[in-house]
Amino acid sequence: MGQPLILHRYINRQVFLSTVMVTFILVMVLVSGRFIKYLAEAAAGEIAADALFLVMAFRMPEFLQMIVPLSLYIALLLVLGRMHMDNEMVVLRAGGQGHGRIVRSLVVPVLMATTLVGLFSLYVTPRGDAEVNRIFEEQKDRSVLELLTPGRFHVKGSSNSQRATYAEHLNREKGVLENVFVADARFEGQGEANRLLTVWARSGKLVQEEGISYLLLTDGFQYQGKPGQRDYKEIGFKEARVRIGGEKSDSRPPKVRGRSTRELIAERENNHEALAELQWRLSLILTVPIMALAAIPLARVNPRQGRFYRLIPAVLGYMMYVGMLLVTRSAIEDYSGVLPWYLNMAWIHLMAATIVFLLYFGSRIFRRRAAA
Template sequence: MPHTAKMEQVRAGPTLILHRYINRQVFVTTVLVTFILVMVLVSGRFIKYLAEAAAGQIAADALFLVMAFRLPEFLQMILPLSLYISLLLVLGRMHMDNEMVVLQAGGQGHGRIIRSLVVPVLVAVSVVALFSLYVTPRGDAEVNRIFEEQKGRSVLELLTPGRFLVRGSDGSQRATYAESLNREDGYLENVFVADARFDDSQAGRVLTVWAHTGRLVQDENGINYLELRDGYQYQGKPGEADYQEVAFEKARVRIGSENTSSRPPKVRGRTTGELLESPGDNQAVAELQWRWSLVLTVPIMCLAAIPLAKVNPRQGRFLRMIPAVLGYMLYVGLLLTMRSWMADSGGERPWYYSMIWIHALAAVAVFFLYYGDRLWRRRRNT
């Protein structure tokens, strides 16, 4: 018995070293790839939000809060791709350096490689599941709440002196401008307001107001107004000569009514439990299947990475990188397309509108990556 236990330890020793060797390289590469992809994605999204802040659609002090709540959503999309790319890079390098040849000669085939990747795959699956099923929906709900609050903020709060602020809906639009802000007295100076309507009997007519000063006031009903003093009002249709000019000493313009109506919470901001309780809602079903699909992509694509990383040392380690990444993009693109079809389907959803078929197709493709050559040779020999 002691001799048998010692032999088992001798056998387990190289396997444990192999597991640690691969896991360490996969972990370091995944962290680096994730960091690079997160920086690229966050930078692009931050520029988009920065443009919205410059246009007055969102306050500048809410930008970083929005980005913080959106970060789990970015990570749940990037982590499966990062792990997939890291496996291609690490295993591809091992093929280039003939390490795989040595391992296979020592009896360490695909089965051993797969077992050595169990830990990083389980960690990635757990993180993606935690984000997609719990953390990201809460973050999206908070982002939606922030944007709803920004829509309810008054024009005066978002108005930057020296810059036009344009807000409105499909039927009307308002442009507001103030040359400067007297912070001590709380007055805007040289205020310009232009209202244009497009969907009623007054369509095409523009109401323009200029005033020497303006300040925010509130009536007894809690309605906010911009009180203008010493100004002029012009009303008419551009291109026509029937403009009306009215001078006033004091006038009030209601602010906040140009905002669009509050939208209902987005389906992606609903918790997983709420989605499970709405089996008849196509949007809820599509979102629920999408969340589970993000989890399933991790093991499927990790299994695909092992045969895809196999390259001839004379061919170059990046020979299969581009088609492998394109295959991943096709996989995720099909899932996104199916989610849109499921969410947009009216009435009863067709039975074939399900993401399970895409996962089944991906599983079949992975099967042929492992056994396609063997089946082809067997068919040729028969």
């Protein structure tokens, strides 16, 4: 009992440390990219700066549920590949510790990772996405008085249009902006502005009508024309309305992802989006044991080949596996009518399990057939 226990501790410690290290690196890469995107939205005024870290915190479980299976998979490839390179596997087999013992040694870390991903996928992530949706709804309906910083230009738009807003002062007690400047530009395909609308007003305040937010400007002038030409029109006004807000951010997760697993189970028969989300959550859990079992034979390398000989093909295989699940999820969501029998993520898991089975026993089966 002593030698197997020492072996379990040795492998588990190496796998745990490698998984933590790989997870940290992947989280930093993924979170950094997402944080930069949210930071750009905060700079554009789509979300408040104080809500930025809340959004990142609520999205973290979603990041981890995607990263942990890959991290464990890469950690197993690295640890077992190093053991093959250092001939530790040869020593273990000579001592009677074969692949069966290695598989049993990995039961604990695989179960821990599966439980963690299951907890995130089924319970934590849906609540986090629901909170993210709530925050974005609050940000969408925020007052322009909260978006605008007095003395600074607030720029917002897309590839074919852009708006710049400026207010010299902000009277928070009256809720009034003073000396407001608004410029709307529409661009052609070459990036040149084909229309420019500029508005200056002595004051402005927020009004709402039928759920739409407007900036009510008073005592101002409107200038409209095309840059480079002399046909500008000047119009004075006592009151004018400029629609604000209403832009939706593509960083917000779909609302179906914020629903609880129990709700998805109840709606799966009549709602393709709910069915696709439910299958995706279960698929994330199944990827952990399937890919962990695949890592054991894939990590088997010859010392002359190098420990990274099979790492890149193995990671590409994992990305193809997850990519097929994502494609199937999108196909289920977009399909209209009764789903065909083949449009199900279960077939992808069955195919992956078959490949893992062949990695373990394929050579024996082929040898027996050849001998027969």
